[in-house]
Amino acid sequence: MASPVVAPLSSWAAKEKLTNWAGNLTYSTEQLHEARSVEQIRSVVQSQDKVKVLGTRHCFNSIADSRHSLLSLKPMHEVVALDPGARTVTVDAGVTYGQLGPYLDSNGFALHNLASLPHISIAGACSTATHGSGEKNGNLATAVSAVEIVNAAGDVVKLSRKSDGEAFRGAVVGLGALGVIARITLDIQPTYAVRQYVYENMSLAQMKDHFDEIQASGYSVSLFTDWQRQRITEVWIKSRVGDGPGFAAPAEFFGAKLADRNLHPIAELSAENCTEQMGVAGPWYERLPHFRMGFTPSAGKELQSEYFVPRRYAVDAILAVERLRDQVTPHLLISEIRTIAADDLWMSTCYHQPSVTIHFTWKQDWPAVRRLLPVIEKELSPFQPRPHWGKLFTLSPAQLRSRYEKLADFRQLATRFDPKGKFRNDFLNTNLFAR
Numbered sequence: 096m097a098s099p100v101v102a103p104l105s106s107w108a109a110k111e112k113l114t115n116w117a118g119n120l121t122y123s124t125e126q127l128h129e130a131r132s133v134e135q136i137r138s139v140v141q142s143q144d145k146v147k148v149l150g151t152r153h154c155f156n157s158i159a160d161s162r163h164s165l166l167s168l169k170p171m172h173e174v175v176a177l178d179p180g181a182r183t184v185t186v187d188a189g190v191t192y193g194q195l196g197p198y199l200d201s202n203g204f205a206l207h208n209l210a211s212l213p214h215i216s217i218a219g220a221c222s223t224a225t226h227g228s229g230e231k232n233g234n235l236a237t238a239v240s241a242v243e244i245v246n247a248a249g250d251v252v253k254l255s256r257k258s259d260g261e262a263f264r265g266a267v268v269g270l271g272a273l274g275v276i277a278r279i280t281l282d283i284q285p286t287y288a289v290r291q292y293v294y295e296n297m298s299l300a301q302m303k304d305h306f307d308e309i310q311a312s313g314y315s316v317s318l319f320t321d322w323q324r325q326r327i328t329e330v331w332i333k334s335r336v337g338d339g340p341g342f343a344a345p346a347e348f349f350g351a352k353l354a355d356r357n358l359h360p361i362a363e364l365s366a367e368n369c370t371e372q373m374g375v376a377g378p379w380y381e382r383l384p385h386f387r388m389g390f391t392p393s394a395g396k397e398l399q400s401e402y403f404v405p406r407r408y409a410v411d412a413i414l415a416v417e418r419l420r421d422q423v424t425p426h427l428l429i430s431e432i433r434t435i436a437a438d439d440l441w442m443s444t445c446y447h448q449p450s451v452t453i454h455f456t457w458k459q460d461w462p463a464v465r466r467l468l469p470v471i472e473k474e475l476s477p478f479q480p481r482p483h484w485g486k487l488f489t490l491s492p493a494q495l496r497s498r499y500e501k502l503a504d505f506r507q508l509a510t511r512f513d514p515k516g517k518f519r520n521d522f523l524n525t526n527l528f529a530r
């Protein structure tokens with residue numbers, strides 16, 4: 096029998112308070128356990144009345160917080176199985192996209208998409224419906240084909256897309272409410288290369304008149320803006336090499352000029368931490384994210400919020416936020432606009448809804464951001480926005496719940512896995528489970 100696994104994690108113990116990546120949240124307990132195997136996960140779960148799993152701590156809100164105990168799976172970072180025939184890869188839940196990318200590529204495989212950064216855990220990202228861009232690309236959770244979850248009793252429950260239909264679709268974007276994902280299986284495809292081009296200064300008028308063509312121009316397209324001077328400051332187009340004609344990279348693209356150097360989305364910052372641009376072909380895992388592994392992604396000292404609205408309202412929703420420019424910009428580092436395909440995962444922000452996302456990277460001034468979010472949410476309310484599960488929002492629980500038609504089923508499913516609420520925390524109780 097293994098020795099007790101309920102040992103505090105030394106690196107985070109005593110001297111330093113445990114915070115999320117951005118440092119805007121200090122977790123509410125210092126009881127931190129770690130597991131190195133599925134057996135150890137089971138044993139921690141069985142020994143605790145309340146426990147929350149931590150991924151790589153990149154959420155900005157308290158979705159991963161606990162007042163009781165936390166469990167890290169960081170040491171569980173092995174690839175369990177690569178199945179070229181089934182085109183799947185199964186990994187331990189502590190694996191990050193940054194760890195998996197080079198492994199898959201060296202074996203001739205790839206994932207369909209990545210978020211703006213590779214530093215995040217696969218289990219944490221999929222649990223919160225993390226996404227990249229590309230109107231034909233579902234979010235990262237849509238690549239999940241099977242999960243192994245340790246439920247509140249400490250039993251391992253295996254669910255797959257093939258065999259478990261509805262329960263599987265309810266569990267994948269599980270928000271940490273069903274239990275501890277111990278292993279996760281993802282769809283893979285033959286590896287591919289991507290070229291990334293950046294354009295500067297596109298007028299809002301061009302964006303408005305040609306939004307669909309702009310979004311269709313690449314495999315993954317991002318628009319960055321500070322909302323000032325009626326313009327999109329940067330357009331990032333990621334184009335798969337060898338897939339049809341590809342993106343021709345004209346010197347001018349709907350009035351925007353092709354950049355002649357690598358750029359950071361926040362133009363004043365060095366592009367050193369950004370993935371290679373200027374059309375230089377490179378492997379998918381070094382082009383689909385905006386930020387490079389081994390460097391601080393984004394700005395570092397920041398907050399983030401993001402709202403998903405139905406794709407059909409894209410331009411109206413963007414223009415609604417633009418009307419708030421003089422309130423938004425003073426607190427903003429940069430905004431990003433992306434598109435994502437619809438999916439059928441119950442708690443996904445893109446459930447049955449092709450979506451456009453309007454993202455805000457804020458200066459780290461929560462009192463100011465907290466005052467501003469209700470203003471943005473009100474302006475977006477005609478479009479019924481769904482906030483990103485891992486970012487900051489002020490939408491009321493009642494409004495939030497009304498945006499998820501499968502919520503009642505999700506609550507039932509979560510209760511089946513966790514009858515006494517072992518995996519629930521204040522975030523989940525307030526936003527989803529309180530009646």
Ligand SMILES: Cc1cc2nc3c(=O)[nH]c(=O)nc-3n(C[C@H](O)[C@H](O)[C@H](O)COP(=O)(O)OP(=O)(O)OC[C@H]3O[C@@H](n4cnc5c(N)ncnc54)[C@H](O)[C@@H]3O)c2cc1C
Pocket residue numbers: 116117147148149150151152153154155158159168188210211212215216217218219220222223224225226227270271272274275276277392393483485486
């Ligand atoms: C700089 C930066 C850039 C970002 N870019 C993007 C982006 O491009 N697109 C986007 O959509 N989001 C983005 N995000 C948000 C980020 O993807 C999400 O916050 C994601 O959840 C982070 O994963 P994590 O492992 O750090 O999660 P954590 O914050 O550690 O945990 C998130 C949730 O997942 C649960 N969880 C984690 N592991 C498990 C497990 N093994 N079993 C069960 N539940 C688990 C936790 O309990 C918690 O509820 C960004 C965040 C940062 C800081």
